[in-house]
Amino acid sequence: MLAIEAKKLTKEFQVYQSRKGLSGAFRDLLNREYRTIRAVNEIDLSIEPGEMVGYIGENGAGKSTTIKMLTGILQPTSGMLKVNGYDPHREREKFVRTIGVVFGQRSQLWWDLAVQESFQLLQKVYRIPQEKYEPHLKRMIDVLNIQELLDQPVRKLSLGQRMRCELATSLIHQPSLLFLDEPTIGLDVLVKEDIRQFLRDINQELNTTVLLTTHDLGDIEALCSRVVMLDKGNIIYDGDMNRLKREWGDGKRIVLETEREYELSELQATTEGLPVEWEKKATHTYEIKVPGDQVQVPEVLGRVIAQGIAIQEMQLEEATAEEIVRKIYQEGMTLD
């Protein structure tokens, strides 16, 4: 059984448009004009149990809407959707026992109460037997290092502390599928790394499927082997992170600082026959673009040095996931 299976999943919203000016406002009182917006447009998605998938897209691309359909909060307008074998919206109460959700921008803990009170309530809500609940919770408390936070009211926790508690909350009933919506938003680097490590661990030990939406592509690079990219409600890429980098990363760039000024043609002659491009950046500074896989960096450098070019400094740059994604959106390309 697939963890998530969606076919032609679509969500439309009705938004009303206000007319212009005072007379328009009066006309709006009597009848409003509605416009239909398609937030998610016939997407197909299938995710195997145990996969960690990154779900990315710009603001308003339809990520949150998709997550809300997958978690049973919103009812799809059309299309087929099965998550953990359930129809999320129609069988909501049974279905939500099998999933965990973290919304980075919303707390699911009781704001005025100590963290452990929330845990205790959820134990009753999910009807977890004591002998199963205790060892599992104890382990999460240890791994997430939240022991000393348990008796503090949630409103007194820092964002990083709260997020660790949120993670424990979402996993308290040992769900097989975990949705994370911006889990590292606003966190500092160390906390981010802890959370990533924790997610890798639970994925490996419990085979928990993870669907992660984020604007921080560092999360995706650290965690996900597969990315699904969304643009204006359509999936424009679904596949390997590495392939995305290979095909869209534009290869690597070597930046050279030389001891003296060279003519571009002089430098180009050294890499005769290789598909690389030279560019002058500043005085004594040149950049070599090395595309895709056809040529390797050591080969290029080997030739340049062999020709006696006097190099003082050298830097190797690679396009970050961020740049790749920006490029894809800017150029509005469709991938497959």
Place this chain on the structure above:
Amino acid sequence: MIRMYAEIIRIRFLMMLAYRVNYYSGILIYSLNIGAYYFLWTAIYGGQGSINGFTALQMATYIAISWMSRAFYFNNVDREIATEIRDGTVAIQFIRPYNYLMVKVFQSFGEGIFRLVLFSVPGMFLVSLIFPIQLPGFGWIWLKFALSLFLGFVINIQINILVGILAFFVLNNQGMLWAKRMIVDLLSGLTIPIAFFPIWAQWVLKALPFQAISYLPSVVIVKDLSGSAFWGAVGVQAMWCLLLLIPIQMIWNKARHTLVVQGG
């Protein structure tokens, strides 16, 4: 199931304790209200024996009883629901394996019991020392009153839920919430007993659910209703409990399907 709801009530107790200042100021406000209405009505009676079937003593008791009952049935669940819908936290409620509205009912019930035990009962004792009121001694009447008061609580929360979930359709329903609060206080007989309204207005009010929240339970104890008079009052309350389920279910079903989560 029961353990979950018991836990929800416990959590609500904790939350009430977290907001102790609200609790203390509540006691003050309720005492002031009882005092103010007591002196107002004594002035109106001006030594007359009985108006509209209420003696001055019964009137004083009515005031005390109906305000202390209010401490039990009153809650802000309408505002809570509306706020959760407006800021989108309602989404969190939908990822839990429970019925959102039932959870709200039990939260309010927890709040009600908290205030009944820690506020109404001691408050009633204090008030009976200060003002001349007449409460029946121990007996069946208290059990009858408890049943009637409980039904009043149910009707009040149903109305609150109804107004609260309208926020799914009218995203800013602050005005509606205020209007509802005023209407309930006035038309439930809290400020003026139903028997003091003109005859035609009494007919209208008796056809509305509000009198079943406060007026009927208070009359049960003040007039020591028994037999058919008592069962008639409780019957009207029970009928409203059932009738109000229909619009709630209809609106809730519609709301669940058209839910728009605010703010991403």
